Structure formats: structure tokens, C-alpha cells
Amino acid sequence: MALISEVTHKYLRTKKQFPNVWCAGCGIGVVMGAIIRAIDALQLSKDEVVMISGIGCSSRMPVYVDFNTLHTTHGRPLAFATGVKLAKPNLKVIIITGDGDALAIGGNHFIHACRRNIDLTTILINNSTYGMTGGQVAPTTPFMKYGTTAPYGNRERGFDISKLAIAAGAPFVARGTVYHVVQLKKLVEEGIKKKGFSLVEVISNCHTLYGRLNREGGAIEMLKWQRDHAIPISAAGRVPPEKLRDKFLTGVLWDIDFPEYCEEYDKVIAQAQEEA
């Protein structure tokens, strides 16, 4: 443990006052730790890492870490990131976003980022609710779960984020949880290494709001729920279909190759200059 916190501290900002904004037991800090360990394992320099976020609990992450950080508007970090990456393709651009940020107000940017295939790594922290504004129903809230704006139960279906990303054209899609921390670090690492748009969906817990409204217990109970409902994709074939019904798959769900936009644009420049 001492070793892990040593690594983490190397990447935290000394100028920023702690504690952070997250509730005790929140999964977002776990994700931050996994990202830091992935960056450390890849031996990226702090100067080449850009962390960009939208608005919400998870999007407060960049302020604490010692990278080039851009805290943008609600739902739009992918659009900002597109400009940053295209302007300086040598930078490693990591996007931190939540389920409300990326899929409601930012849904259009999300599918187009998947389709466009710029080399961005998107860490989407999915807690099935709007945490910062107080537990409202989100585009990921399951049918008949409760939010402060769904006091009689949510009558809509939630998005399957990973399927949406695959359908929209993302070449790398993975899913992890904040319970499976070792796997999470590996998934983030693979996402960063992937040339092209990569999505890592992280199932997290908001016990403060979602857990209380839906009587799912505290942080520990919600983490146990993740443990009991995650099926590694490698094992999915061996699990009988009826046992998969209320479960979700974890691991690398999709990994294909497609020409990356910045590299393609370099060809555009070469062609334009040749013709000129």
C-alpha cells in the first residue's frame, strides 16, 4: 500500500488544496489512482499528458493531478479534446467524463468522437446518476430505479454505453469497475496505448445519492454488488445464458484497427502541399 500511495503522490498537485470534493467511499478517487498508475507504468512525462473533463463529480479530477488540465463545459470535453489533439498530436489526451456528461448533454459529441477516431482515451465513470446536482435520473439509470427527478421510478431505459460506442465506430471499448482495481489500471493502460479512440467505461458507486434512493446500501455493499455482477468477457462463454441476464461483461470488449484521424490529416497536408 505504501508503494501505491507513493506513486500517486508523485502525480498530485502540490499547489492545490486538499481534501477533494468527493464523498468518502466514492469510486472516482479509485479511478484517479488507476489512471495515475497506468500513466506511471507507461512512463509518460507529466508534460505530455493532457487531462480534459466536462462537468460533474468525476470531471473535478483534473484539478488534482499535475498534468496539463482543462476543465471544460458540461458534456463537451471530447470536442475540446479534438482541438487539442489535432493541434498537438504528440500529446497524450485523456478525457474524464461521467455518464450524464458524456451521454445526455454530450451524447452527440460522444458518438462523433467514436466515429471520427482521433487518438483520445476516454474514461467514462458510470454511476447511473447525476451526483453533483443531487441524484437526478440519468441516461444510464436502469428502468424503474429511482432518482430525485424520477420519484415514481424511471420509466425509460438506460444506455448500454459500451454497445453504443461500438455501434458508433469506436475501435477500442473496455469496461471495468472500481472494485476490480488491478484490472482497471490495465484497461486504462491499454486504452492509452491504443492508436485511435478508446473508451474505458468504469462502473462506479454513488452510495450517497443513488445508493440511498434505491436502497442499495453504502459504499461497501455497492462494491460487493459490482463484484457479484461483473463477468469477465473471457469467462462469458462458460456462463449459462440465464445467469448472464442481470450481469455485465468486463474486460476488453472490442478491439479493432481503423485509420487514426491525426495520421490521416497528415496525409491531407502532404497531398494539399503537393498539389499547391
Added chain:
Amino acid sequence: MVKSAVEKKQRLVLGNRACAEGAIAAGCRFFGGYPITPSTEIAEVLARELPRVGGKFIQMEDEIASLAAVIGASVAGLKSMTATSGPGFSLMQEHIGYAYMAEVPCVIVDVQRGGPSTGLPTKVAQADTMQARWGTHGDYQAIAVAPSSVGECFHFTIRAFNLAEKYRTPVIVLMDEVIGHMREIVSLPRPEEVRVVNRMKPTVHPGWYQHFEVNPHFVSPMASFGEGYRYNITGLTHNPDGFPTSRPPAIKEKLEKLRNKITHNLNDIVEIREEFMEDAHIAVFAYGIVARAARQAVHMAREKRIRVGLIQPLTIWPFPDVYLEHVMEQLDLIVVAELNQGQLVREVERVSCGKSRVRGLLKYDSELITPDEIFRKIREEK
């Protein structure tokens, strides 16, 4: 005569193309945009021309994303621009506000068309005048330049970039459908003949760097991402280090910095063109395409020995309060001609405070105001 014309290389150029060429001459190397009439030619020209100079063009999924990408590219060090018209300009307001708050230099071209809503995509209007000033929420100071010819589309776009870079702020180029789609014979300078301003870079050690440093000039040096200065940018109200704050003194300091960097530099930013104003006791106040009709009307009135002058603001925002207060002393009447239901006329009335009579000549039926109409208005009101 002939020789100099050849040297200067006269060309028949579209207003929107002149704007795009001005951007490249100013050093613009990133354009993010979304197609919209009547601004689309700016995107089309830059899609072809930017890669030729090593720049980047991207068509985004909407105008919100367009300006987001532009801001991202500017933060990463490229001079960046987008172009749009009324409906897209409305969508961009969110990120225009972000650029004010985060002090990111960028240029937004609004080729005005009739509104509200989808309105008249192919017809002229000047009804975004106030949106260019007050479009996004919160307190801020806007800069908007307003060309009235194809040549000015080129030169004012360069000026917009220079102001954006100098003051670390978004700058709006307020064009209109007629200027954007008009062709004129112009001789545009070569890029190396253009005066270009670049953003101030930090000279301090990264450990001492503050991205939003408060200094006597109110404008902070700006490092780009990837240059070894690691800092935070946020649209939340922040302290000089870029970290969110809710301390009242820090909030006040930030908002006053945003204001003062513009209001302490009005002499540098505000530009007016005046004609026949020495002995005028009547003035026509008009910008953009309407200023050309106003100039003709002033000539017509002068032929009738009516002492009329022309005031053409070349920057609409900040409004030329100081100049107008001064010139009001000699004027009995100001005719404000504009293609809307009365936006700048209220600003002139505000500055006049009853010192001169202020009359609006307002047209909002998609037609231009003619010199005859302005001349008639002068005769009626004088």
C-alpha cells in the same frame, strides 16, 4: 499605373474568401466549423487552404463542438477560428463565455442573416449586433469588429486575430450576408506584408508560472499545453493559478481583470472612421454594409449644402462612448441607420443623454437601406 496594378495583383474576390485569406495571413492555423449559410464559403476555402500552409481544418458535429475544438486548439498553441451565422452563433454563446472566462484567444466570424430563429438564411440583417455584445451569460467585455467591404473582410479578420492574441480574449468579426457574398476588386497584401501580433509567452520558470497572473497590464502571458508549464484551465471562477475559488475577494479580482484588460485599452481597441465631420451638425451613424449607403447619402446631402457627416464604427464593441460624447457637442441630430428594429440606436441614445436628437432609420424586411432613404431621412429630420 498599369505597372503598380500588376505588382499589387488586383483580383475579384468574394467577401467570405477575403475573410478566410485574412485569417491565414494573420497566422490562423486551425479552423473548426459547421456548415451554415451564408458563412459556409469561409469553411470551404479554409478546408482547401489551411493544409497547404500546414494548418488543420475540421468539420465538427455542430457549432457548440466547433468552438470547443477551436478553444482546445488555441490552448494547444494554434491561432484558431470558426465562422457561422445567426443560429450557429446562438449555439456558440456557451463557449464564447468559456473563452472569456478562461481567457483563450480565438476569432468567431458571424456572417449575419435575418432572424429570429432560422429566419432568412440567404438575406441580410444586422440583428445580431446585441447578441455579439450580450449573447453569453455573466459579466464580460466583448470585442467585435465590423468590416464594410471585401478588402476590410481581409484586414479586419487580421485585426480580430491581433486583438484576440494581444488581449487573450475571443474577438467577433461581425459581417453580414451582403458583404460575405459580395465580390469586389481588391489588391490584398502578401502574408509577409501583414502586421501580425502573437500572444505573450511566459518568461518565468514553470514553478512560478500563473496562467491567470494578475499584473498591471491585466493580460497574463500564455503558455500552451505541452510546453512544460503544467496548469489548470476551468470555466469555474478561478484564482490566478487556475484553481476554482469561491472566495469573494478572488472572484472580484478575476471579474475586474476581465473587465479592465478591455476598458483600460479602449484607445487601442476602439476604431472609428469619420467623414465630413469637421463642420457637421448632423451625422449618420452606420456600420457594415449600411455605412456604404450612408456615405453616398452624406455626399448627396453635401451637394445640397447640408452639413452632414458620417460616423462609421469599425469596432462595434466596445461601443465608442468616448468619441460620441465628444462629437455630440457639435451635433443637433444623429441618424442611426441599421438593418434591425433598433439596436445601436439605443446605444447612441444612451450616450447622447438628450444632448442631440437621435433618430433611427430601421429596416428589417431583408432589403438593404438605400442612400436615397438615408438622404430623405436627413431632409425630414433636419
